[in-house]
Amino acid sequence: MTxxxxxQPRNRLLALARQVLLGxxxxxxxLLGLLLITFIIARVVPTDPVLSIVxxxxxxxxxxxxxxxxxxxxxxxxxxxxxxxxxxxGDLGTSIRTGQSVAxxxxxxxxxTLELATLGTIFGTLVGVPAGVLxxxxxxxxxxxxxxxxxxxxxxxxxxxxxxxxxxVFYGQLDWVSGPGRLDPVYDMxxxxxxxxxxxxxxxxxxxxxxxxxxxxxxxxxxxxxxxxGYVSMAYISRMTRxxxxxxxxxxxxxxxxxxxxxEWRVIWVHAMKNVAVPLITVIALxxxxxxxxxxLTETIFAWPGLGxxxxxxxxxADMPAVLGGTVVVGVVFVTxxxxxDILYRLVDPRARA
Amino acid sequence: xxxxxxxxxRVTFDTETGRVEAVRGVxxxxxxxxxxxxGESGSGKTMTGRSVLRLVRPPGRIEADAMTFDGxxxxxxxxxxxxxxxxxRIGMVMQDPKYSLNPVMTVGRQLTEGxxxxxxxxxxxxxxxxxxALEAVQIxxxxxxxxxxxxxxxxxxxxxxxxxxxxxPEPELLIADEPTSALDVTVQxxxxxxxxxxxxxxxxxxxxxxxxxxxxxxxxxxVLVMHKGLVVEEIEAAHLMEAQxxxxxxxxxxxxxxxxPRAPLPVLDRAGF
Numbered sequence: 001m002t003x004x005x006x007x008q009p010r011n012r013l014l015a016l017a018r019q020v021l022l023g024x025x026x027x028x029x030x031l032l033g034l035l036l037i038t039f040i041i042a043r044v045v046p047t048d049p050v051l052s053i054v055x056x057x058x059x060x061x062x063x064x065x066x067x068x069x070x071x072x073x074x075x076x077x078x079x080x081x082x083x084x085x086x087x088x089x090g091d092l093g094t095s096i097r098t099g100q101s102v103a104x105x106x107x108x109x110x111x112x113t114l115e116l117a118t119l120g121t122i123f124g125t126l127v128g129v130p131a132g133v134l135x136x137x138x139x140x141x142x143x144x145x146x147x148x149x150x151x152x153x154x155x156x157x158x159x160x161x162x163x164x165x166x167x168x169v170f171y172g173q174l175d176w177v178s179g180p181g182r183l184d185p186v187y188d189m190x191x192x193x194x195x196x197x198x199x200x201x202x203x204x205x206x207x208x209x210x211x212x213x214x215x216x217x218x219x220x221x222x223x224x225x226x227x228x229x230g231y232v233s234m235a236y237i238s239r240m241t242r243x244x245x246x247x248x249x250x251x252x253x254x255x256x257x258x259x260x261x262x263x264e265w266r267v268i269w270v271h272a273m274k275n276v277a278v279p280l281i282t283v284i285a286l287x288x289x290x291x292x293x294x295x296x297l298t299e300t301i302f303a304w305p306g307l308g309x310x311x312x313x314x315x316x317x318a319d320m321p322a323v324l325g326g327t328v329v330v331g332v333v334f335v336t337x338x339x340x341x342d343i344l345y346r347l348v349d350p351r352a353r354a
Numbered sequence: 355x356x357x358x359x360x361x362x363x364r365v366t367f368d369t370e371t372g373r374v375e376a377v378r379g380v381x382x383x384x385x386x387x388x389x390x391x392x393g394e395s396g397s398g399k400t401m402t403g404r405s406v407l408r409l410v411r412p413p414g415r416i417e418a419d420a421m422t423f424d425g426x427x428x429x430x431x432x433x434x435x436x437x438x439x440x441x442x443r444i445g446m447v448m449q450d451p452k453y454s455l456n457p458v459m460t461v462g463r464q465l466t467e468g469x470x471x472x473x474x475x476x477x478x479x480x481x482x483x484x485x486x487a488l489e490a491v492q493i494x495x496x497x498x499x500x501x502x503x504x505x506x507x508x509x510x511x512x513x514x515x516x517x518x519x520x521x522x523p524e525p526e527l528l529i530a531d532e533p534t535s536a537l538d539v540t541v542q543x544x545x546x547x548x549x550x551x552x553x554x555x556x557x558x559x560x561x562x563x564x565x566x567x568x569x570x571x572x573x574x575x576x577v578l579v580m581h582k583g584l585v586v587e588e589i590e591a592a593h594l595m596e597a598q599x600x601x602x603x604x605x606x607x608x609x610x611x612x613x614x615p616r617a618p619l620p621v622l623d624r625a626g627f
Contacts, residue, residue, distance in 0.1 A: 256456070258407075258440065261440040266471070275458055350458060
């Protein structure tokens with residue numbers, strides 16, 4: 001008689017917890033590596049941080065004083081330790097352009113990107129997954145062709161062009177949506193001076209304040225850029241869903257489910273979808289991370305004050321602390337999302353938990 | 355009256371590279387007995403089995419002069435009517451439990467979903483029935499197996515789970531498509547013994563698809579020998595070793611015998627048929 005020991009649920013939870021801890025360890029190491037790279041870049045680029053602070057007419061003594069104040073007289077490893085310590089405390093240095101804390105500035109810009117990217121990803125997933133499933137279950141049909149062509153347009157047309165056309169049609173001609181920016185100036189003032197800011201994301205903050213006129217205005221502003229980003233991620237997600245779904249539908253366990261007399265919706269949306277979800281999680285997380293880095297072109301066209309335009313502006317002004325601070329934030333976002341998708345992956349796929 | 359009646363069954367695939375005729379006119383009838391279908395790979399035996407459930411994937415097409423199950427026309431039955439037959443009155447066990455069980459659902463969920471969805475049983479009742487089914491296929495510690503995922507089971511255990519899953523609704527016909535081919539020899543014997551007992555006790559009809567002549571001869575009442583989509587011989591299992599058709603004889607000659615001559619096994623001569 002065969003009696004292979006069957007692992008108990010308790011062990012599975014423990015194994016999952018262990019893997020989460022390991023993941024966190026890996027996260028820490030990755031971030032340390034990222035900080036090392038930005039640190040080295042800051043030392044290597046030919047911009048003198050002292051000079052950019054004191055100006056060209058400073059005396060030798062003044063320059064020396066600033067050097068000591070910035071800690072540039074210390075050995076490199078010590079400078080790095082201080083850099084890491086500051087970064088962990090949330091101090092990413094001071095912007096040369098504005099003289100303000102980089103962390104504080106990013107905290108103001110990032111929510112705009114977060115809001116846009118999240119909406120875009122939600123839209124891309126809600127449309128992309130059903131579209132991919134529809135195409136996979138009727139390969140070669142009209143629906144499949146339409147999904148393919150619409151998707152192909154999504155990733156072959158330049159985003160800035162689609163954005164401009166979108167603005168021209170829906171804002172300029174039809175006047176269905178509001179133009180560039182996050183809010184009309186009037187509501188901007190209201191947001192700034194009379195409402196409490198909880199998250200920096202206007203949709204959430206205005207809703208929490210019960211300021212529904214601000215909320216409506218914000219929706220009319222975000223709909224077009226979020227729709228655009230959503231379209232691009234939808235193109236990718238629907239394509240991947242189609243191929244994952246077709247692969248799963250050819251598996252033998254699908255026949256088993258049909259032999260059991262399961263209705264077709266259950267075969268597709270429960271039996272196959274549970275398996276499709278495993279690789280799809282990674283795809284959606286990656287496309288979300290890509291949008292979170294701040295889509296520079298979209299943010300530029302829609303005058304969206306997000307992370308992408310922040311880093312670009314800083315780059316053109318040779319504001320290294322701001323550029324590197326932005327880079328660190330992008331890195332943290334990326335690594336965190338990766339880890340989150342790893343954990344989700346394991347929750348969905350029992351084989352990955354072993 | 356016979357349980358299953360199949361007349362001139364044909365399964366064709368229209369592919370881009372031309373038409374493939376997997377089954378080219380198979381007729382048989384089945385009572386509450388054990389019918390073996392043997393043949394080489396590609397002889398159409400699996401497609402014959404799946405046609406009975408109408409589970410041939412597109413672009414495959416099923417045609418026949420008649421196909422009835424318990425007097426009901428299953429050739430022209432609607433998909434809805436077929437679903438009512440599948441899982442309730444006709445079951446199928448596939449070759450390899452590694453692929454035929456859903457890898458991301460627990461055994462318990464897969465065993466109980468039919469009971470809960472179709473029969474509307476509560477969680478506790480469905481679980482109790484599923485555990486009883488696991489006990490019937492001699493699984494020890496069924497409560498723990500219910501919590502397990504398929505990859506945590508051995509091949510023999512997986513196949514027992516599969517058999518239990520198909521037997522829960524107490525079907526009148528079970529199609530077993532190479533149910534032991536993926537298992538090692540000792541486990542094979544156990545699984546066959548379980549299958550044998552269940553068929554005997556419950557008086558089910560069984561279609562046993564295999565490429566193993568000896569197994570079929572021992573296990574079944576009657577045997578169809580298939581070749582290139584056609585039935586070349588139908589024979590009582592007890593008389594299989596005295597088969598007359600040159601193809602069947604050819605297959606039998608290719609079997610190694612313990613204590614037999616050590617010369618290379620003869621190659622099937624395909625010229626004669």
